[in-house]
Amino acid sequence: MRQSDAWPACVGVGFVRACAVAVISMLIPAVWVAAVALGIWWGAGNPWSWVAPLVLVCAGTLTLSRPVCRIVRLLVARWTATEVPAGYRQAGPVTQMSTGYWWNGFSYERTRRDALMDQKWRLWWTDPAVWRDLRFILIAPFTAGAVAALPLAGVGAAALGLGQSEPVARLVGVLGLVVAVAAAPYAWRPVEPVAVRFLRPSSVMALADRVDELTAQHADTTVAQAAEFRRIERNLHDGAQARLVMLGLSLATAEKLMETDPEQARALLRDARSGAAASLAELRELVRGISPPVLNERGLVDAVRALALDIPLDVTVSADVRLRLDPPIESALYFGVAELLTNTAKHARAARARVSFVRDDTGVVIEVEDDGQGGADGRPGGGLDGLRRRLAVFDGTLEIASPPGGPTCVRMAVPCESS
Amino acid sequence: MRIVIAEDLYLLRDGMVRLIEAYGHQVVATAATGPETLDALRTWRPDVSVIDVRMPPSQSDEGLRAALAARSEMPGLPVLILSQHVEQLYARELLADGSGGVGYLLKESVFDADQFIAALERVAGGGTAMDPAVIAKLLAGTAPDRELGRLTDREQSVLALMAEGLSNQAIGRRLFLSESAISKYTTSLFGKLGITDDDNTNRRVRAVLAYLNKP
Numbered sequence: 001m002r003q004s005d006a007w008p009a010c011v012g013v014g015f016v017r018a019c020a021v022a023v024i025s026m027l028i029p030a031v032w033v034a035a036v037a038l039g040i041w042w043g044a045g046n047p048w049s050w051v052a053p054l055v056l057v058c059a060g061t062l063t064l065s066r067p068v069c070r071i072v073r074l075l076v077a078r079w080t081a082t083e084v085p086a087g088y089r090q091a092g093p094v095t096q097m098s099t100g101y102w103w104n105g106f107s108y109e110r111t112r113r114d115a116l117m118d119q120k121w122r123l124w125w126t127d128p129a130v131w132r133d134l135r136f137i138l139i140a141p142f143t144a145g146a147v148a149a150l151p152l153a154g155v156g157a158a159a160l161g162l163g164q165s166e167p168v169a170r171l172v173g174v175l176g177l178v179v180a181v182a183a184a185p186y187a188w189r190p191v192e193p194v195a196v197r198f199l200r201p202s203s204v205m206a207l208a209d210r211v212d213e214l215t216a217q218h219a220d221t222t223v224a225q226a227a228e229f230r231r232i233e234r235n236l237h238d239g240a241q242a243r244l245v246m247l248g249l250s251l252a253t254a255e256k257l258m259e260t261d262p263e264q265a266r267a268l269l270r271d272a273r274s275g276a277a278a279s280l281a282e283l284r285e286l287v288r289g290i291s292p293p294v295l296n297e298r299g300l301v302d303a304v305r306a307l308a309l310d311i312p313l314d315v316t317v318s319a320d321v322r323l324r325l326d327p328p329i330e331s332a333l334y335f336g337v338a339e340l341l342t343n344t345a346k347h348a349r350a351a352r353a354r355v356s357f358v359r360d361d362t363g364v365v366i367e368v369e370d371d372g373q374g375g376a377d378g379r380p381g382g383g384l385d386g387l388r389r390r391l392a393v394f395d396g397t398l399e400i401a402s403p404p405g406g407p408t409c410v411r412m413a414v415p416c417e418s419s
Numbered sequence: 420m421r422i423v424i425a426e427d428l429y430l431l432r433d434g435m436v437r438l439i440e441a442y443g444h445q446v447v448a449t450a451a452t453g454p455e456t457l458d459a460l461r462t463w464r465p466d467v468s469v470i471d472v473r474m475p476p477s478q479s480d481e482g483l484r485a486a487l488a489a490r491s492e493m494p495g496l497p498v499l500i501l502s503q504h505v506e507q508l509y510a511r512e513l514l515a516d517g518s519g520g521v522g523y524l525l526k527e528s529v530f531d532a533d534q535f536i537a538a539l540e541r542v543a544g545g546g547t548a549m550d551p552a553v554i555a556k557l558l559a560g561t562a563p564d565r566e567l568g569r570l571t572d573r574e575q576s577v578l579a580l581m582a583e584g585l586s587n588q589a590i591g592r593r594l595f596l597s598e599s600a601i602s603k604y605t606t607s608l609f610g611k612l613g614i615t616d617d618d619n620t621n622r623r624v625r626a627v628l629a630y631l632n633k634p
Contacts, residue, residue, distance in 0.1 A: 277530055297483075
């Protein structure tokens with residue numbers, strides 16, 4: 001929010017805001033008043049003449065409630081920097097089942113259009129956020145709206161009173177002006193507490209949001225895990241397993257040739273030996289990709305030290321403690337650092353890099369810095385975005401500072417207990 | 420030679436004992452855990468020991484730590500570390516005391532029994548036996564602006580083979596050069612690395628260390 005110190009500016013801004021709050025919160029009551037007026041005009045005595053105004057009240061309230069609440073949230077966020085989350089339920093995907101029917105998360109429908117309509121109405125009807133909006137619509141005019149209308153009322157009184165010649169009317173006019181000017185800087189402010197109290201999602205809704213977030217993370221993890229298992233299976237199938245078959249074959253042939261052609265048998269045995277060595281090398285690479293042996297033997301800091309020695313860069317590793325974290329977190333952080341250092345070596349044109357481990361009372365923070373050309377970004381679908389998602393599984397965060405021209409500093413933070 | 424073998428997998432330990440005894444050496448003790456290894460090294464002070472890095476009880480680097488502890492108590496005690504994977508980090512730790520008698524090889528180096536036994540004998544004699552994979556990584560990690568950049572290509576390849584633990588004669592055979600030519604190269608690279616005259620084995624280890632640790 002922009003704070004203006006000048007008093008006239010304060011009054012002016014406050015007046016405009018108060019008007020906006022008053023207009024917004026009085027919009028729906030205005031519809032009600034119009035409907036009542038319409039009913040009276042048509043004939044108050046006849047009950048049937050009230051049907052149309054009643055429909056007008058319901059339709060007006062229901063259609064206007066969401067836009068009005070959205071504007072209130074927007075204004076509060078812009079003026080006071082208080083974010084009031086909306087928390088409307090999101091529509092799930094509508095999919096066609098193998099039976100030909102469409103499933104919208106609630107019911108089966110014959111056509112996609114029906115499914116979407118049905119979903120829309122059910123969502124609307126069952127969403128607590130909608131009922132919360134309606135409650136706000138009823139409360140706002142009598143609280144924030146009434147207060148915000150004060151400067152407007154004062155100006156109205158001044159305009160009426162000062163135009164007349166009677167002293168009493170003039171006094172009322174002057175009083176109205178004083179009230180308007182005095183109230184203007186403050187009159188719009190009650191909208192913030194009222195919105196926070198009545199528009200903020202309940203703890204149940206907040207929990208539901210957290211559940212959604214966790215479900216998404218869980219889905220990410222399971223997808224990543226499945227992909228990882230497939231990669232391992234493929235590697236074993238095409239690599240070590242195939243080589244062991246070859247090994248058995250060579251040995252069987254050598255056994256057969258032992259008497260008839262010892263020279264060729266010896267050559268086959270040599271092949272078998274080199275095949276065994278090659279499959280060991282393959283398995284070693286595979287194991288390194290799943291769970292680096294140094295990580296198991298020495299923990300995170302030494303594993304990163306060992307990694308730093310293998311990277312063709314001048315990498316310094318500084319750690320204030322010898323951390324021992326939970327194995328899943330340790331592994332995620334190790335592969336995170338590995339990815340960052342590989343990026344540095346590949347793309348940053350850096351000469352040196354620094355990895356530092358800091359432990360505070362909430363968790364562990366790892367910074368990877370280089371003196372390269374910068375320009376790293378976490379665009380969706382990129383490598384850094386993937387890393388961010390993998391850290392999110394542990395409620396960890398990834399911050400990237402990499403202006404064009406460098407240097408780059410990436411910060412990974414994971415809350416955890418260290419032993 | 421009197422040899423101690425530390426390896427937690429029974430089949431591998433047994434196979435190793437048979438291999439070593441087939442070459443006429445004597446296995447005086449075997450160990451299957453880190454503490455057992457340290458005890459055996461203290462009790463027997465073997466001519467050389469073959470030690471696996473990962474062992475019980477913690478399944479971490481028990482073997483390596485036992486070897487380092489024993490060498491700090493008995494400087495120069497020859498140890499040959501065998502592992503499923505080789506790390507520069509461990510190689511540097513093993514070489515750090517500069518006293519020689521150190522080997523660090525992948526487990527599959529036993530596939531070539533002759534070479535394996537030769538490496539074992541070299542370590543027992545105070546030399547080094549480093550896996551070519553470690554040496555390649557160590558050399559790749561050195562920046563060109565280091566003092567070692569002043570070594571010629573030929574001197575660098577001689578140093579690399581020296582780091583693996585080969586003698587001048589063996590290096591000469593590898594590079595198709597005469598032994599006297601190799602000894603000329605070694606003298607000049609000792610000079611460039613500032614290594615003074617000393618007993619020959621240690622000088623070779625120190626050259627490798629100088630190579631690794633020059634800032």
